[in-house]
Amino acid sequence: xxxxxxxxxxxxxxxxxxxxxxxxxxxxxxxxxxxxxxxxxxxxxxxxxxxxxxxxxxxxxxxxxxxxxxxxxxxxxxxxxxxxxxxxxxxxxxxxxxxxxxxxxxxxxxxxxxxxxxxxxxxxxxxxxxxxxxxxxxxxxxxxxxxxxxxxxxxxxxxxxxxxxxxxxxxxxxxxxxxxxxxxxxxxxxxxxxxxxxxxxxxxxxxxxxxxxxxxxxxxxxxxxxxxxxxxxxxxxxxxxxxxxxxxxxxxxxxxxxxxxxxxxxxxxxxxxxxxxxxxxxxxxxxxxxxxxxxxxxxxxxxxxxxxxxxxxxxxxxxxxxxxxxxxxxxxxxxxxxxxxxxxxxxxxxxxxxxxxxxxxxxxxxxxxxxxxxxxxxxxxxxxxxxxxxxxxxxxxxxxxxxxxxxxxxxxxxxxxxxxxxxxxxxxxxxxxxxxxxxxxxxxxxxxxxxxxxxxx
Numbered sequence: 214x215x216x217x218x219x220x221x222x223x224x225x226x227x228x229x230x231x232x233x234x235x236x237x238x239x240x241x242x243x244x245x246x247x248x249x250x251x252x253x254x255x256x257x258x259x260x261x262x263x264x265x266x267x268x269x270x271x272x273x274x275x276x277x278x279x280x281x282x283x284x285x286x287x288x289x290x291x292x293x294x295x296x297x298x299x300x301x302x303x304x305x306x307x308x309x310x311x312x313x314x315x316x317x318x319x320x321x322x323x324x325x326x327x328x329x330x331x332x333x334x335x336x337x338x339x340x341x342x343x344x345x346x347x348x349x350x351x352x353x354x355x356x357x358x359x360x361x362x363x364x365x366x367x368x369x370x371x372x373x374x375x376x377x378x379x380x381x382x383x384x385x386x387x388x389x390x391x392x393x394x395x396x397x398x399x400x401x402x403x404x405x406x407x408x409x410x411x412x413x414x415x416x417x418x419x420x421x422x423x424x425x426x427x428x429x430x431x432x433x434x435x436x437x438x439x440x441x442x443x444x445x446x447x448x449x450x451x452x453x454x455x456x457x458x459x460x461x462x463x464x465x466x467x468x469x470x471x472x473x474x475x476x477x478x479x480x481x482x483x484x485x486x487x488x489x490x491x492x493x494x495x496x497x498x499x500x501x502x503x504x505x506x507x508x509x510x511x512x513x514x515x516x517x518x519x520x521x522x523x524x525x526x527x528x529x530x531x532x533x534x535x536x537x538x539x540x541x542x543x544x545x546x547x548x549x550x551x552x553x554x555x556x557x558x559x560x561x562x563x564x565x566x567x568x569x570x571x572x573x574x575x576x577x578x579x580x581x582x583x584x585x586x587x588x589x590x591x592x593x594x595x596x597x598x599x600x601x602x603x604x605x606x607x608x609x610x611x612x613x614x615x616x617x618x619x620x621x622x623x624x625x626x627x628x629x630x631x632x633x634x635x636x637x638x639x640x641x642x643x644x645x646x647x648x649x650x651x652x653x654x655x656x657x658x659x660x661x662x663x664x665x666x667x668x669x670x
Contacts, residue, residue, distance in 0.1 A: 217295050217296070218294045218295035218296065218297040218299070219341070221276060221294055221295050222235070222258075222271075222276070222294055222299075222341060223341055223342060225271070225274055225276045226341070226342070227342070231260065231262070231267060231270075232342055233340065233342055233343075234260045234261055234262055235258055235259075235260045235267075235340075235341040235342070236258065236259050236260065236323070236338040236339060236340055236341060236347070237256065237257070237258060237338070237339040237341060238257050238258070238259045238302070238326075238330075238335075238336075238337070238338050238339075239256070239257050239330070239335050239337075240256070240335065241256045241257075241339070242337035242338065242339045242346060243334050243335055243337060243357070245339070246337065246346070246357060247357070247389070256297075256299070256300070257300045257301075257302050258299060258300065258301050258302065258341065259301075259302045259303075259304055259323070259326055259338070260301070260302075260303065260304060261304045261322060261323060262303065262304075263288075263303060264288055264289055264290050264301040264302055264303040265281075265283050265285060265288070265289075265290050265301075265303070267290070267301055268281035268283060268290035268291075268292050268301050269281060269283075271292050271294070272292070276292075276294055277292040277293055277294060278293045278294070278295075279292070279293045288302065288303035288305050288320070289301060289302050289303065302326075303320060304320070304321050304322055304323050304325070304326040305320060305321045305325070305326055305329070323338060323347075323349050324349050324350070326349075327349040327350050327365060328350070328365045328366055329365075329366075329374070330365060331364065331371065331375070331378040331381055331382075332356075332362050332363065332364060332365070332378075332381075332382070332385065333350060333352050333353045333356045333361075333363055333364070333365050334353055334356050334357050334361075334362065334385075334391075336348070336349060336350050336353050336365060337353050350365055352365075360389070360390065360391045360392055361391060361392055361393075361394050362382055362385055362386060362389075362391045362392065362393045362394060362397060363393075363394035363396070363397045364378075364397055364400075368396060368397045368400035368401075368404075369400050369403070369404060372400055372401070372404045372407065373404065373407065376404065376407035376408045376412055376413075376414050377408075377414055377418050377419070377422065379401050379404065379405065379407075379408060379442070379444055380408070380419065380422035380423075380426075380439070380444060381422060382397065382401060382438075383401075383426060383435040383436075383438040383439050383442070383444065384422055384425050384426045384429060384435055386431070386434060386435055386438060387426050387429035387430070387431040387432055387433075387434050387435025387436075387438075388425075388426075388429040388430065388431065388435075390430070390431055390434075393438070398438075398442070401438075401442040401443075401444065402441075402442045402443055405442055405443035405444045405446075405447055406443075406447070408444055408447040408448065409447055409448075415530075416448065416528060416529050416530050417529075417530045419448050419529060420529040420530055420531060423448075423529070424485055426439070427476075427485060427488040427489065427492065428485060428488065430481075432476055432477075432488070433473035433474075433476050433477050436473060436476070436492070437473060440452075440453055440456060440469065448528070448529065449525050449528075449529075451496055451499075451521050451524075451525055452469075452492070452493070452496060452525070454499045454500075455467070455468040455469040455472060455495065455496065455498065455499055456468075456469040456470075457469070458498055458499050458502060459509065460498075460509055460511075461508045461509040461510070462508065462587075463586055463587055463590065463593060464586050464587060465586065465587045465588065465589075466585070468495050468498045468499065471495065471585050471586070472491070472492060472494070472495055472585075474584075474585035475491050475494070475578075475581045475582050475584075475585040476488065476491050476492065476581070477585075478580070478581035478584045478585055479491060479577065479578075479581050480577065483577060486535060486538050486539055486542075486574075487542070487574050487577060487578065489526070489535075489539045490538075490539045490542035490543055490546070490574070490578060491578055491581060491582075493518065493521075493522040493525070493526075493539065493540075493543050494515075494518065494542070494543050494546045494578065494582065495511075495514065495518065496518045496521045496522060496525070496543070497511070497513075497514035497515060497516070497517035497518030497519075497520075497521055497543075498511045498514045498518070500517055500521075501513060501514040501517050515543065515544055515545070515546055515547045516544060518543045518544070519540045519541070519543045519544030520540075522536075522539055522540040522543045523536055523540045526539060526540070538571075541571060542571055542574055542575065542578060545567070545568055545571060545575055546575065546578055546579070546582065548564060548567060548568060548575070549564075549575060549576070549579045549594060549596060549599060550579070550582075550583075550593070550594050552564075552594055552596075552599045554595075554598060556602075558602075558606065558650055559648075559649035559650050559651070561599070561602050561603060561606060562606055562612050562648050562649055562650055563645075563648055563649060564603075565603055565606065565607075565612040565613065566612050566613060566615070566648050569613055570613075572603070576596060576600060579594075579596050580596060583596070610654065612648055615644065615647045615648050615654065616644055616647065616654075617640045617641075617643035617644045617647065617660065618643060618647070618652065618653075618654065618655055618656050618657045618659070618660040619640070619643060619657055619660045619661065619664065620640070621636045621637065621640055623657070624636050624639055624640060624664060627661050627664075628661070628664060628665060628668060630668075635668070639664045639667060639668065642663075642664075642667055643660050643663065643664060646660075646663060651663075
């Protein structure tokens, strides 16, 4: 919510029965106290009163630009004020039926409302009218100063009510750098089994928490906590299986720790899909690991990893385009690793064609991957020299758009060929010849001569 939207609300409730009864709650107040940039997309207002009635009143006053969306069962409403979407919440108490994610909601006080929240640091209230910040449970300030994450109630109760809060504990630890209190951490381990569809948790909600954890500054910390507590195994056992899988002498860490180190090596501005690709890039190693007298091997792990990546991301309900992009990066992530300085220009040209639009992302992933291997040894692959050779070729030809000098129709006319698979095969061979530098772009006569040789052999 923008400050302008807050001012609109503040002005309209002044002198009414709502004055002094409305409070900002949750992440807005917490981040403000921590001196962090406030998340304007994640703000709640709570009041001791009827939130649905307030929503209707704001609509009648034309303060809300759209008719409110009401959720009577939960005592909540959504309204639009200025440029912001605002959630209004009736101070309430909640109880859950076993196996149901829909709570039984009853009116409550600001104190009982604070008790039902996920963590003490999210129980602060800020008066909409005066800006005064209240700690209704009397523990939030102490926990915020100490950097402690703990639940307002017994953590078993809090996590049983909504198991997704267990993922949020790891996410907040990653984002804020806070320590999860030992009893709360033990409860994560003891209740990890609740993070499953049988307990009403959808994979879509899990996905969103995973995304937020990956984008947090301490992503590797949050992910390790997800693994150690057993939460990760509930929705991505294929990732959890990477822990303890030892590697060859070029690696200082097991597969899981190496993956976390690679994530730490990504630039802060790396986007979500690149972070997902880094998390999944070695997911194929546990099932492909072999060992013989020459050492440890993971033959074809990138191809197995591409398949597993598709399976896990589909399970978590990622969009098809996101799955395709991440899985492709996983499948291609070893291509740069095979580069040698004695490669011919033709080989580099074919590589450019293969990686296509993923070229820059693969370089970022490659640098992070290499830096996470053995810090005490020189890297096996010098990616800067490969990048320089690619740039040099770019200056001469755009490999990604290279095409056969002859179209299918021209091949049929020049070689008197009928329509059929042979025409397609010849056209592809001519395109490959342009990519490798054996045939110049636009050289139709040379293309015809090469096509004739290929046809006759």
